[in-house]
Amino acid sequence: MTDAPPRTSAIAYVAARLPTLSETFVYRELMGLRSRGRTIVPVTVRKPVGPFADPALNALAGEATRVYSWRSALALVPAFLIRPLAFMRIYDEACAVDLDSAKARLKFMFQAWMGLATAFRLRGRGIGHVHAHLANTPATVGLYLARGLRVPFSFTGHANDLFVHREALQFKLEEAAFVSSISRWHQRFYDDIAPGGSRPVIRCSVTMPELAGDGANIVSVGRLVPKKGFDLLIKAFARLDRAGQRLIIAGDGPERRALVALAEAEGVADHVDFLGSRPHAEALAVIRSGAVFALPCRTSSTGDRDGIPVVLMEAMAAGKPVIAGRLETIAELVEDGNSGLLVPPDDVAALTRALQALVDDPAKGRKMGLAGRKRVAEEFSDAINWDRLEAAIDAAKDKK
Structure with missing residues:
Protein backbone atom coordinates (compact mmCIF):
# COMPACT_ATOMS: atom_id res chain seq x y z
CA MET A 1 0.00 0.00 0.00
CA VAL A 206 -23.54 19.92 -6.45
CA THR A 207 -24.60 19.33 -2.87
CA MET A 208 -27.04 16.49 -2.38
CA PRO A 209 -30.06 18.14 -0.71
CA GLU A 210 -33.11 16.56 0.85
CA LEU A 211 -35.52 15.15 -1.69
CA ALA A 212 -37.95 17.87 -2.78
CA GLY A 213 -41.68 17.32 -2.54
CA ASP A 214 -44.11 17.45 -5.43
CA GLY A 215 -44.25 20.88 -7.04
CA ALA A 216 -46.31 22.79 -9.51
CA ASN A 217 -45.48 24.57 -12.75
CA ILE A 218 -42.61 24.32 -15.19
CA VAL A 219 -39.45 26.03 -13.98
CA SER A 220 -36.11 26.99 -15.46
CA VAL A 221 -33.03 28.81 -14.21
CA GLY A 222 -30.18 30.25 -16.23
CA ARG A 223 -28.60 33.20 -17.93
CA LEU A 224 -30.90 34.60 -20.62
CA VAL A 225 -28.68 33.95 -23.63
CA PRO A 226 -29.44 32.12 -26.91
CA LYS A 227 -27.62 28.88 -26.07
CA LYS A 228 -29.99 28.19 -23.15
CA GLY A 229 -33.02 27.93 -25.46
CA PHE A 230 -35.49 29.98 -23.41
CA ASP A 231 -37.19 31.13 -26.60
CA LEU A 232 -37.86 27.47 -27.45
CA LEU A 233 -39.24 26.90 -23.96
CA ILE A 234 -41.68 29.81 -24.23
CA LYS A 235 -42.90 28.63 -27.65
CA ALA A 236 -43.38 25.07 -26.39
CA PHE A 237 -45.16 26.29 -23.26
CA ALA A 238 -47.57 28.27 -25.44
CA ARG A 239 -48.48 25.05 -27.26
CA LEU A 240 -49.15 22.99 -24.12
CA ASP A 241 -52.46 21.85 -22.75
CA ARG A 242 -51.42 23.57 -19.53
CA ALA A 243 -54.29 23.01 -17.07
CA GLY A 244 -53.43 26.16 -15.15
CA GLN A 245 -49.65 25.68 -15.10
CA ARG A 246 -47.23 28.59 -15.19
CA LEU A 247 -43.72 28.91 -16.57
CA ILE A 248 -41.26 30.32 -14.03
CA ILE A 249 -37.90 31.59 -15.34
CA ALA A 250 -35.19 32.77 -12.92
CA GLY A 251 -32.18 34.53 -14.42
CA ASP A 252 -31.19 37.61 -16.34
CA GLY A 253 -29.23 38.47 -19.44
CA PRO A 254 -29.22 40.23 -22.80
CA GLU A 255 -32.20 38.24 -24.16
CA ARG A 256 -34.64 39.26 -21.43
CA ARG A 257 -36.46 42.00 -23.37
CA ALA A 258 -36.81 39.78 -26.45
CA LEU A 259 -38.10 36.89 -24.35
CA VAL A 260 -40.71 39.07 -22.64
CA ALA A 261 -41.84 40.25 -26.07
CA LEU A 262 -41.96 36.65 -27.30
CA ALA A 263 -44.20 35.63 -24.38
CA GLU A 264 -46.56 38.47 -25.32
CA ALA A 265 -46.52 37.48 -29.00
CA GLU A 266 -47.26 33.86 -28.11
CA GLY A 267 -50.20 34.92 -25.94
CA VAL A 268 -48.78 33.56 -22.68
CA ALA A 269 -47.39 36.72 -21.05
CA ASP A 270 -49.89 36.39 -18.19
CA HIS A 271 -48.67 32.85 -17.51
CA VAL A 272 -44.89 33.40 -17.64
CA ASP A 273 -43.00 34.85 -14.67
CA PHE A 274 -39.55 36.37 -15.24
CA LEU A 275 -37.95 36.52 -11.80
CA GLY A 276 -34.65 38.07 -12.84
CA SER A 277 -31.30 37.20 -11.27
CA ARG A 278 -31.59 35.51 -7.89
CA PRO A 279 -29.07 34.53 -5.19
CA HIS A 280 -28.11 30.89 -5.31
CA ALA A 281 -30.33 29.87 -2.39
CA GLU A 282 -33.37 31.50 -4.01
CA ALA A 283 -32.59 29.86 -7.36
CA LEU A 284 -32.52 26.48 -5.61
CA ALA A 285 -35.89 27.27 -4.03
CA VAL A 286 -37.31 27.99 -7.49
CA ILE A 287 -36.03 24.62 -8.72
CA ARG A 288 -37.54 22.79 -5.74
CA SER A 289 -40.91 24.48 -6.26
CA GLY A 290 -41.41 23.10 -9.77
CA ALA A 291 -43.04 19.98 -11.11
CA VAL A 292 -40.69 19.88 -14.13
CA PHE A 293 -37.34 21.55 -14.77
CA ALA A 294 -36.63 22.40 -18.42
CA LEU A 295 -33.50 23.78 -20.09
CA PRO A 296 -33.56 23.11 -23.88
CA CYS A 297 -29.90 23.95 -24.55
CA ARG A 298 -28.61 24.33 -28.10
CA THR A 299 -25.55 25.55 -29.99
CA SER A 300 -25.99 29.26 -30.71
CA SER A 301 -25.29 30.97 -34.03
CA THR A 302 -21.91 32.09 -32.65
CA GLY A 303 -20.91 28.52 -31.82
CA ASP A 304 -21.46 28.98 -28.09
CA ARG A 305 -22.82 25.95 -26.26
CA ASP A 306 -23.11 24.62 -22.75
CA GLY A 307 -20.90 22.08 -21.06
CA ILE A 308 -23.03 20.38 -18.43
CA PRO A 309 -25.22 23.06 -16.80
CA VAL A 310 -24.99 22.95 -13.03
CA VAL A 311 -28.67 23.85 -12.69
CA LEU A 312 -29.58 20.56 -14.38
CA MET A 313 -27.55 18.71 -11.75
CA GLU A 314 -29.20 20.75 -8.99
CA ALA A 315 -32.67 19.93 -10.29
CA MET A 316 -31.85 16.23 -10.57
CA ALA A 317 -30.25 16.21 -7.10
CA ALA A 318 -33.53 17.57 -5.73
CA GLY A 319 -35.42 14.73 -7.43
CA LYS A 320 -37.03 16.83 -10.16
CA PRO A 321 -37.64 15.40 -13.64
CA VAL A 322 -35.62 17.33 -16.21
CA ILE A 323 -35.93 18.07 -19.91
CA ALA A 324 -32.81 19.25 -21.71
CA GLY A 325 -31.36 19.77 -25.16
CA ARG A 326 -29.62 16.73 -26.59
CA LEU A 327 -26.00 17.87 -26.50
CA GLU A 328 -23.24 15.28 -26.21
CA THR A 329 -22.04 16.71 -22.89
CA ILE A 330 -25.53 16.78 -21.37
CA ALA A 331 -26.08 13.16 -22.39
CA GLU A 332 -23.35 12.27 -19.86
CA LEU A 333 -25.70 13.55 -17.15
CA VAL A 334 -29.20 12.79 -18.43
CA GLU A 335 -30.04 9.30 -19.68
CA ASP A 336 -32.95 9.88 -22.04
CA GLY A 337 -36.11 8.16 -20.88
CA ASN A 338 -34.62 7.11 -17.54
CA SER A 339 -33.23 10.05 -15.56
CA GLY A 340 -34.86 12.70 -17.75
CA LEU A 341 -35.83 13.53 -21.30
CA LEU A 342 -33.54 14.82 -24.04
CA VAL A 343 -34.94 16.68 -27.05
CA PRO A 344 -33.24 17.63 -30.30
CA PRO A 345 -31.91 21.21 -30.16
CA ASP A 346 -34.20 23.81 -31.78
CA ASP A 347 -37.12 21.35 -32.02
CA VAL A 348 -40.13 23.09 -30.48
CA ALA A 349 -42.51 20.24 -31.35
CA ALA A 350 -40.32 17.65 -29.60
CA LEU A 351 -39.94 19.94 -26.59
CA THR A 352 -43.71 20.41 -26.44
CA ARG A 353 -44.26 16.64 -26.49
CA ALA A 354 -41.71 16.11 -23.72
CA LEU A 355 -43.27 18.78 -21.52
CA GLN A 356 -46.77 17.44 -22.13
CA ALA A 357 -45.68 13.91 -21.27
CA LEU A 358 -44.44 14.97 -17.83
CA VAL A 359 -47.32 17.37 -17.17
CA ASP A 360 -49.81 14.58 -17.97
CA ASP A 361 -48.02 11.85 -15.98
CA PRO A 362 -46.67 13.10 -12.62
CA ALA A 363 -45.87 9.53 -11.55
CA LYS A 364 -43.56 9.15 -14.53
CA GLY A 365 -41.91 12.42 -13.57
CA ARG A 366 -41.35 11.29 -9.98
CA LYS A 367 -39.75 8.05 -11.19
CA MET A 368 -37.40 9.98 -13.50
CA GLY A 369 -36.62 12.42 -10.72
CA LEU A 370 -35.49 9.60 -8.41
CA ALA A 371 -33.35 8.07 -11.16
CA GLY A 372 -31.79 11.46 -11.84
CA ARG A 373 -31.04 12.00 -8.15
CA LYS A 374 -29.28 8.63 -8.05
CA ARG A 375 -27.19 9.53 -11.12
CA VAL A 376 -26.05 12.82 -9.57
CA ALA A 377 -25.19 11.18 -6.25
CA GLU A 378 -23.03 8.59 -8.01
CA GLU A 379 -21.07 10.88 -10.34
CA PHE A 380 -21.79 14.60 -9.87
CA SER A 381 -21.85 15.09 -6.10
Whole structure:
Protein backbone atom coordinates (compact mmCIF):
# COMPACT_ATOMS: atom_id res chain seq x y z
CA MET A 1 0.00 0.00 0.00
CA THR A 2 1.53 3.32 -1.07
CA ASP A 3 1.30 6.46 0.96
CA ALA A 4 -0.96 9.23 -0.34
CA PRO A 5 0.98 12.24 -1.65
CA PRO A 6 1.39 14.98 0.96
CA ARG A 7 -1.00 17.88 0.72
CA THR A 8 -0.01 20.86 -1.35
CA SER A 9 0.24 24.09 0.64
CA ALA A 10 -2.00 27.06 -0.19
CA ILE A 11 -3.91 27.03 -3.48
CA ALA A 12 -4.47 30.24 -5.45
CA TYR A 13 -7.90 30.18 -7.12
CA VAL A 14 -8.22 32.46 -10.17
CA ALA A 15 -11.52 33.50 -11.78
CA ALA A 16 -12.69 36.32 -14.03
CA ARG A 17 -14.82 37.79 -11.25
CA LEU A 18 -14.74 36.11 -7.87
CA PRO A 19 -17.46 35.71 -6.84
CA THR A 20 -20.18 36.05 -9.46
CA LEU A 21 -23.71 34.62 -9.22
CA SER A 22 -23.61 33.13 -12.72
CA GLU A 23 -20.59 30.97 -11.78
CA THR A 24 -21.67 29.30 -8.55
CA PHE A 25 -19.47 26.31 -9.44
CA VAL A 26 -16.33 28.41 -8.84
CA TYR A 27 -16.99 29.82 -5.41
CA ARG A 28 -18.73 26.66 -4.21
CA GLU A 29 -15.68 24.60 -5.18
CA LEU A 30 -13.38 27.10 -3.46
CA MET A 31 -15.45 27.08 -0.28
CA GLY A 32 -15.72 23.31 -0.43
CA LEU A 33 -11.96 22.91 -0.42
CA ARG A 34 -11.75 25.36 2.47
CA SER A 35 -14.26 23.27 4.40
CA ARG A 36 -11.81 20.37 4.02
CA GLY A 37 -9.02 22.34 5.66
CA ARG A 38 -7.36 23.67 2.51
CA THR A 39 -5.83 27.14 2.53
CA ILE A 40 -7.24 29.01 -0.48
CA VAL A 41 -6.01 32.37 -1.77
CA PRO A 42 -8.80 33.84 -3.97
CA VAL A 43 -7.70 35.85 -7.01
CA THR A 44 -10.15 37.81 -9.19
CA VAL A 45 -9.11 39.25 -12.54
CA ARG A 46 -11.70 42.03 -12.38
CA LYS A 47 -13.62 43.64 -9.55
CA PRO A 48 -16.67 41.58 -8.53
CA VAL A 49 -20.07 43.15 -9.13
CA GLY A 50 -21.62 43.32 -5.66
CA PRO A 51 -22.90 43.69 -3.09
CA PHE A 52 -24.32 40.19 -2.66
CA ALA A 53 -27.24 38.99 -0.56
CA ASP A 54 -25.01 36.31 0.96
CA PRO A 55 -22.54 37.77 3.54
CA ALA A 56 -20.09 34.96 2.75
CA LEU A 57 -19.87 36.16 -0.86
CA ASN A 58 -19.28 39.75 0.23
CA ALA A 59 -16.49 38.50 2.47
CA LEU A 60 -14.97 36.53 -0.41
CA ALA A 61 -15.14 39.56 -2.71
CA GLY A 62 -13.40 41.69 -0.11
CA GLU A 63 -10.69 39.09 0.44
CA ALA A 64 -9.85 38.38 -3.21
CA THR A 65 -6.68 39.84 -4.70
CA ARG A 66 -7.62 41.84 -7.79
CA VAL A 67 -5.33 41.38 -10.80
CA TYR A 68 -6.48 44.39 -12.82
CA SER A 69 -5.72 47.04 -10.21
CA TRP A 70 -3.34 49.85 -9.45
CA ARG A 71 -1.56 47.62 -6.91
CA SER A 72 -0.70 45.14 -9.64
CA ALA A 73 0.40 47.98 -11.93
CA LEU A 74 2.77 49.25 -9.22
CA ALA A 75 4.11 45.74 -8.74
CA LEU A 76 5.21 45.45 -12.39
CA VAL A 77 8.58 47.14 -11.83
CA PRO A 78 9.76 45.11 -8.82
CA ALA A 79 8.33 41.94 -10.43
CA PHE A 80 10.43 42.65 -13.54
CA LEU A 81 13.58 43.28 -11.49
CA ILE A 82 13.14 39.94 -9.74
CA ARG A 83 12.17 37.88 -12.82
CA PRO A 84 13.43 39.78 -15.92
CA LEU A 85 13.81 36.62 -18.01
CA ALA A 86 10.23 35.61 -17.29
CA PHE A 87 9.00 38.96 -18.63
CA MET A 88 11.19 38.76 -21.73
CA ARG A 89 10.00 35.21 -22.43
CA ILE A 90 6.41 36.49 -22.64
CA TYR A 91 7.08 38.33 -25.92
CA ASP A 92 8.38 35.18 -27.62
CA GLU A 93 5.46 33.13 -26.35
CA ALA A 94 2.89 35.73 -27.38
CA CYS A 95 4.28 35.59 -30.92
CA ALA A 96 4.20 31.79 -31.01
CA VAL A 97 0.94 30.82 -29.29
CA ASP A 98 -2.30 29.93 -31.08
CA LEU A 99 -3.83 33.41 -31.39
CA ASP A 100 -5.31 34.93 -34.54
CA SER A 101 -4.44 38.64 -34.44
CA ALA A 102 -1.88 41.18 -33.28
CA LYS A 103 -4.48 42.65 -30.92
CA ALA A 104 -5.00 39.23 -29.31
CA ARG A 105 -1.23 38.85 -28.85
CA LEU A 106 -0.97 42.25 -27.16
CA LYS A 107 -3.86 41.30 -24.89
CA PHE A 108 -2.12 38.02 -24.06
CA MET A 109 1.09 39.87 -23.17
CA PHE A 110 -0.78 42.27 -20.89
CA GLN A 111 -2.53 39.40 -19.08
CA ALA A 112 0.78 37.59 -18.66
CA TRP A 113 2.49 40.69 -17.26
CA MET A 114 -0.32 41.19 -14.78
CA GLY A 115 -0.06 37.55 -13.77
CA LEU A 116 3.63 37.98 -12.96
CA ALA A 117 2.89 41.23 -11.12
CA THR A 118 0.23 39.46 -9.06
CA ALA A 119 2.77 36.75 -8.24
CA PHE A 120 5.00 39.45 -6.76
CA ARG A 121 2.08 40.67 -4.65
CA LEU A 122 1.32 37.16 -3.38
CA ARG A 123 4.89 36.14 -2.55
CA GLY A 124 5.17 34.87 0.99
CA ARG A 125 1.60 33.51 1.06
CA GLY A 126 2.77 29.91 0.91
CA ILE A 127 1.08 29.17 -2.42
CA GLY A 128 1.97 25.74 -3.79
CA HIS A 129 -0.49 25.52 -6.69
CA VAL A 130 -2.52 27.81 -8.96
CA HIS A 131 -5.89 26.70 -10.35
CA ALA A 132 -7.96 28.82 -12.76
CA HIS A 133 -11.59 28.57 -13.80
CA LEU A 134 -12.20 29.46 -17.48
CA ALA A 135 -9.65 28.66 -20.12
CA ASN A 136 -9.30 32.17 -21.51
CA THR A 137 -8.22 35.23 -19.47
CA PRO A 138 -8.21 33.59 -16.01
CA ALA A 139 -6.08 30.73 -17.30
CA THR A 140 -3.59 33.10 -18.93
CA VAL A 141 -3.29 35.08 -15.70
CA GLY A 142 -3.13 31.86 -13.70
CA LEU A 143 -0.38 30.36 -15.84
CA TYR A 144 1.91 33.35 -15.37
CA LEU A 145 0.97 33.74 -11.73
CA ALA A 146 2.16 30.16 -11.31
CA ARG A 147 5.30 30.90 -13.33
CA GLY A 148 6.07 33.85 -11.06
CA LEU A 149 5.64 31.71 -7.96
CA ARG A 150 7.40 28.69 -9.51
CA VAL A 151 4.51 26.35 -8.73
CA PRO A 152 2.28 24.03 -10.83
CA PHE A 153 -0.69 25.41 -12.76
CA SER A 154 -4.02 23.83 -13.74
CA PHE A 155 -7.35 25.02 -15.08
CA THR A 156 -10.96 24.07 -15.69
CA GLY A 157 -12.48 24.95 -19.06
CA HIS A 158 -16.23 25.28 -19.46
CA ALA A 159 -18.09 26.55 -22.55
CA ASN A 160 -17.87 30.09 -23.96
CA ASP A 161 -14.17 30.19 -23.02
CA LEU A 162 -13.58 27.16 -25.26
CA PHE A 163 -15.98 27.67 -28.15
CA VAL A 164 -16.26 31.44 -28.68
CA HIS A 165 -13.62 33.37 -26.73
CA ARG A 166 -10.79 30.88 -26.99
CA GLU A 167 -7.32 32.25 -26.20
CA ALA A 168 -4.10 30.25 -26.72
CA LEU A 169 -5.80 27.04 -25.64
CA GLN A 170 -3.26 24.64 -27.13
CA PHE A 171 -0.43 26.45 -25.35
CA LYS A 172 -2.21 26.30 -21.99
CA LEU A 173 -3.07 22.63 -22.42
CA GLU A 174 0.60 21.90 -23.00
CA GLU A 175 1.76 24.03 -20.06
CA ALA A 176 -0.73 22.82 -17.45
CA ALA A 177 0.21 20.21 -14.88
CA PHE A 178 -3.32 18.94 -15.38
CA VAL A 179 -6.59 20.11 -16.92
CA SER A 180 -9.83 19.43 -15.08
CA SER A 181 -12.27 17.96 -17.64
CA ILE A 182 -15.90 18.58 -16.68
CA SER A 183 -17.02 15.84 -19.09
CA ARG A 184 -15.57 12.99 -21.08
CA TRP A 185 -16.47 15.00 -24.18
CA HIS A 186 -14.21 17.82 -22.91
CA GLN A 187 -11.47 15.29 -22.28
CA ARG A 188 -11.58 14.16 -25.92
CA PHE A 189 -11.84 17.78 -27.11
CA TYR A 190 -8.62 18.69 -25.27
CA ASP A 191 -6.81 15.58 -26.48
CA ASP A 192 -7.66 16.44 -30.10
CA ILE A 193 -6.03 19.86 -29.66
CA ALA A 194 -2.98 18.81 -27.64
CA PRO A 195 -2.51 15.04 -27.32
CA GLY A 196 -1.09 13.76 -24.07
CA GLY A 197 -1.12 15.36 -20.66
CA SER A 198 -3.22 14.76 -17.60
CA ARG A 199 -6.94 15.60 -18.15
CA PRO A 200 -8.89 13.84 -15.36
CA VAL A 201 -12.68 14.01 -15.36
CA ILE A 202 -13.59 16.30 -12.46
CA ARG A 203 -17.20 17.39 -12.67
CA CYS A 204 -18.69 20.69 -11.65
CA SER A 205 -20.56 19.28 -8.71
CA VAL A 206 -23.54 19.92 -6.45
CA THR A 207 -24.60 19.33 -2.87
CA MET A 208 -27.04 16.49 -2.38
CA PRO A 209 -30.06 18.14 -0.71
CA GLU A 210 -33.11 16.56 0.85
CA LEU A 211 -35.52 15.15 -1.69
CA ALA A 212 -37.95 17.87 -2.78
CA GLY A 213 -41.68 17.32 -2.54
CA ASP A 214 -44.11 17.45 -5.43
CA GLY A 215 -44.25 20.88 -7.04
CA ALA A 216 -46.31 22.79 -9.51
CA ASN A 217 -45.48 24.57 -12.75
CA ILE A 218 -42.61 24.32 -15.19
CA VAL A 219 -39.45 26.03 -13.98
CA SER A 220 -36.11 26.99 -15.46
CA VAL A 221 -33.03 28.81 -14.21
CA GLY A 222 -30.18 30.25 -16.23
CA ARG A 223 -28.60 33.20 -17.93
CA LEU A 224 -30.90 34.60 -20.62
CA VAL A 225 -28.68 33.95 -23.63
CA PRO A 226 -29.44 32.12 -26.91
CA LYS A 227 -27.62 28.88 -26.07
CA LYS A 228 -29.99 28.19 -23.15
CA GLY A 229 -33.02 27.93 -25.46
CA PHE A 230 -35.49 29.98 -23.41
CA ASP A 231 -37.19 31.13 -26.60
CA LEU A 232 -37.86 27.47 -27.45
CA LEU A 233 -39.24 26.90 -23.96
CA ILE A 234 -41.68 29.81 -24.23
CA LYS A 235 -42.90 28.63 -27.65
CA ALA A 236 -43.38 25.07 -26.39
CA PHE A 237 -45.16 26.29 -23.26
CA ALA A 238 -47.57 28.27 -25.44
CA ARG A 239 -48.48 25.05 -27.26
CA LEU A 240 -49.15 22.99 -24.12
CA ASP A 241 -52.46 21.85 -22.75
CA ARG A 242 -51.42 23.57 -19.53
CA ALA A 243 -54.29 23.01 -17.07
CA GLY A 244 -53.43 26.16 -15.15
CA GLN A 245 -49.65 25.68 -15.10
CA ARG A 246 -47.23 28.59 -15.19
CA LEU A 247 -43.72 28.91 -16.57
CA ILE A 248 -41.26 30.32 -14.03
CA ILE A 249 -37.90 31.59 -15.34
CA ALA A 250 -35.19 32.77 -12.92
CA GLY A 251 -32.18 34.53 -14.42
CA ASP A 252 -31.19 37.61 -16.34
CA GLY A 253 -29.23 38.47 -19.44
CA PRO A 254 -29.22 40.23 -22.80
CA GLU A 255 -32.20 38.24 -24.16
CA ARG A 256 -34.64 39.26 -21.43
CA ARG A 257 -36.46 42.00 -23.37
CA ALA A 258 -36.81 39.78 -26.45
CA LEU A 259 -38.10 36.89 -24.35
CA VAL A 260 -40.71 39.07 -22.64
CA ALA A 261 -41.84 40.25 -26.07
CA LEU A 262 -41.96 36.65 -27.30
CA ALA A 263 -44.20 35.63 -24.38
CA GLU A 264 -46.56 38.47 -25.32
CA ALA A 265 -46.52 37.48 -29.00
CA GLU A 266 -47.26 33.86 -28.11
CA GLY A 267 -50.20 34.92 -25.94
CA VAL A 268 -48.78 33.56 -22.68
CA ALA A 269 -47.39 36.72 -21.05
CA ASP A 270 -49.89 36.39 -18.19
CA HIS A 271 -48.67 32.85 -17.51
CA VAL A 272 -44.89 33.40 -17.64
CA ASP A 273 -43.00 34.85 -14.67
CA PHE A 274 -39.55 36.37 -15.24
CA LEU A 275 -37.95 36.52 -11.80
CA GLY A 276 -34.65 38.07 -12.84
CA SER A 277 -31.30 37.20 -11.27
CA ARG A 278 -31.59 35.51 -7.89
CA PRO A 279 -29.07 34.53 -5.19
CA HIS A 280 -28.11 30.89 -5.31
CA ALA A 281 -30.33 29.87 -2.39
CA GLU A 282 -33.37 31.50 -4.01
CA ALA A 283 -32.59 29.86 -7.36
CA LEU A 284 -32.52 26.48 -5.61
CA ALA A 285 -35.89 27.27 -4.03
CA VAL A 286 -37.31 27.99 -7.49
CA ILE A 287 -36.03 24.62 -8.72
CA ARG A 288 -37.54 22.79 -5.74
CA SER A 289 -40.91 24.48 -6.26
CA GLY A 290 -41.41 23.10 -9.77
CA ALA A 291 -43.04 19.98 -11.11
CA VAL A 292 -40.69 19.88 -14.13
CA PHE A 293 -37.34 21.55 -14.77
CA ALA A 294 -36.63 22.40 -18.42
CA LEU A 295 -33.50 23.78 -20.09
CA PRO A 296 -33.56 23.11 -23.88
CA CYS A 297 -29.90 23.95 -24.55
CA ARG A 298 -28.61 24.33 -28.10
CA THR A 299 -25.55 25.55 -29.99
CA SER A 300 -25.99 29.26 -30.71
CA SER A 301 -25.29 30.97 -34.03
CA THR A 302 -21.91 32.09 -32.65
CA GLY A 303 -20.91 28.52 -31.82
CA ASP A 304 -21.46 28.98 -28.09
CA ARG A 305 -22.82 25.95 -26.26
CA ASP A 306 -23.11 24.62 -22.75
CA GLY A 307 -20.90 22.08 -21.06
CA ILE A 308 -23.03 20.38 -18.43
CA PRO A 309 -25.22 23.06 -16.80
CA VAL A 310 -24.99 22.95 -13.03
CA VAL A 311 -28.67 23.85 -12.69
CA LEU A 312 -29.58 20.56 -14.38
CA MET A 313 -27.55 18.71 -11.75
CA GLU A 314 -29.20 20.75 -8.99
CA ALA A 315 -32.67 19.93 -10.29
CA MET A 316 -31.85 16.23 -10.57
CA ALA A 317 -30.25 16.21 -7.10
CA ALA A 318 -33.53 17.57 -5.73
CA GLY A 319 -35.42 14.73 -7.43
CA LYS A 320 -37.03 16.83 -10.16
CA PRO A 321 -37.64 15.40 -13.64
CA VAL A 322 -35.62 17.33 -16.21
CA ILE A 323 -35.93 18.07 -19.91
CA ALA A 324 -32.81 19.25 -21.71
CA GLY A 325 -31.36 19.77 -25.16
CA ARG A 326 -29.62 16.73 -26.59
CA LEU A 327 -26.00 17.87 -26.50
CA GLU A 328 -23.24 15.28 -26.21
CA THR A 329 -22.04 16.71 -22.89
CA ILE A 330 -25.53 16.78 -21.37
CA ALA A 331 -26.08 13.16 -22.39
CA GLU A 332 -23.35 12.27 -19.86
CA LEU A 333 -25.70 13.55 -17.15
CA VAL A 334 -29.20 12.79 -18.43
CA GLU A 335 -30.04 9.30 -19.68
CA ASP A 336 -32.95 9.88 -22.04
CA GLY A 337 -36.11 8.16 -20.88
CA ASN A 338 -34.62 7.11 -17.54
CA SER A 339 -33.23 10.05 -15.56
CA GLY A 340 -34.86 12.70 -17.75
CA LEU A 341 -35.83 13.53 -21.30
CA LEU A 342 -33.54 14.82 -24.04
CA VAL A 343 -34.94 16.68 -27.05
CA PRO A 344 -33.24 17.63 -30.30
CA PRO A 345 -31.91 21.21 -30.16
CA ASP A 346 -34.20 23.81 -31.78
CA ASP A 347 -37.12 21.35 -32.02
CA VAL A 348 -40.13 23.09 -30.48
CA ALA A 349 -42.51 20.24 -31.35
CA ALA A 350 -40.32 17.65 -29.60
CA LEU A 351 -39.94 19.94 -26.59
CA THR A 352 -43.71 20.41 -26.44
CA ARG A 353 -44.26 16.64 -26.49
CA ALA A 354 -41.71 16.11 -23.72
CA LEU A 355 -43.27 18.78 -21.52
CA GLN A 356 -46.77 17.44 -22.13
CA ALA A 357 -45.68 13.91 -21.27
CA LEU A 358 -44.44 14.97 -17.83
CA VAL A 359 -47.32 17.37 -17.17
CA ASP A 360 -49.81 14.58 -17.97
CA ASP A 361 -48.02 11.85 -15.98
CA PRO A 362 -46.67 13.10 -12.62
CA ALA A 363 -45.87 9.53 -11.55
CA LYS A 364 -43.56 9.15 -14.53
CA GLY A 365 -41.91 12.42 -13.57
CA ARG A 366 -41.35 11.29 -9.98
CA LYS A 367 -39.75 8.05 -11.19
CA MET A 368 -37.40 9.98 -13.50
CA GLY A 369 -36.62 12.42 -10.72
CA LEU A 370 -35.49 9.60 -8.41
CA ALA A 371 -33.35 8.07 -11.16
CA GLY A 372 -31.79 11.46 -11.84
CA ARG A 373 -31.04 12.00 -8.15
CA LYS A 374 -29.28 8.63 -8.05
CA ARG A 375 -27.19 9.53 -11.12
CA VAL A 376 -26.05 12.82 -9.57
CA ALA A 377 -25.19 11.18 -6.25
CA GLU A 378 -23.03 8.59 -8.01
CA GLU A 379 -21.07 10.88 -10.34
CA PHE A 380 -21.79 14.60 -9.87
CA SER A 381 -21.85 15.09 -6.10
CA ASP A 382 -19.49 17.40 -4.23
CA ALA A 383 -17.82 14.67 -2.19
CA ILE A 384 -16.78 12.62 -5.20
CA ASN A 385 -15.48 15.48 -7.30
CA TRP A 386 -13.73 17.40 -4.54
CA ASP A 387 -11.86 14.16 -3.81
CA ARG A 388 -10.83 14.01 -7.47
CA LEU A 389 -9.72 17.64 -7.54
CA GLU A 390 -7.70 17.37 -4.34
CA ALA A 391 -5.96 14.25 -5.62
CA ALA A 392 -5.05 15.97 -8.92
CA ILE A 393 -3.70 19.07 -7.16
CA ASP A 394 -1.64 17.04 -4.69
CA ALA A 395 -0.22 14.86 -7.47
CA ALA A 396 0.70 17.92 -9.59
CA LYS A 397 3.47 19.02 -7.23
CA ASP A 398 5.61 16.14 -8.49
CA LYS A 399 5.20 17.26 -12.11
CA LYS A 400 6.63 20.75 -11.75
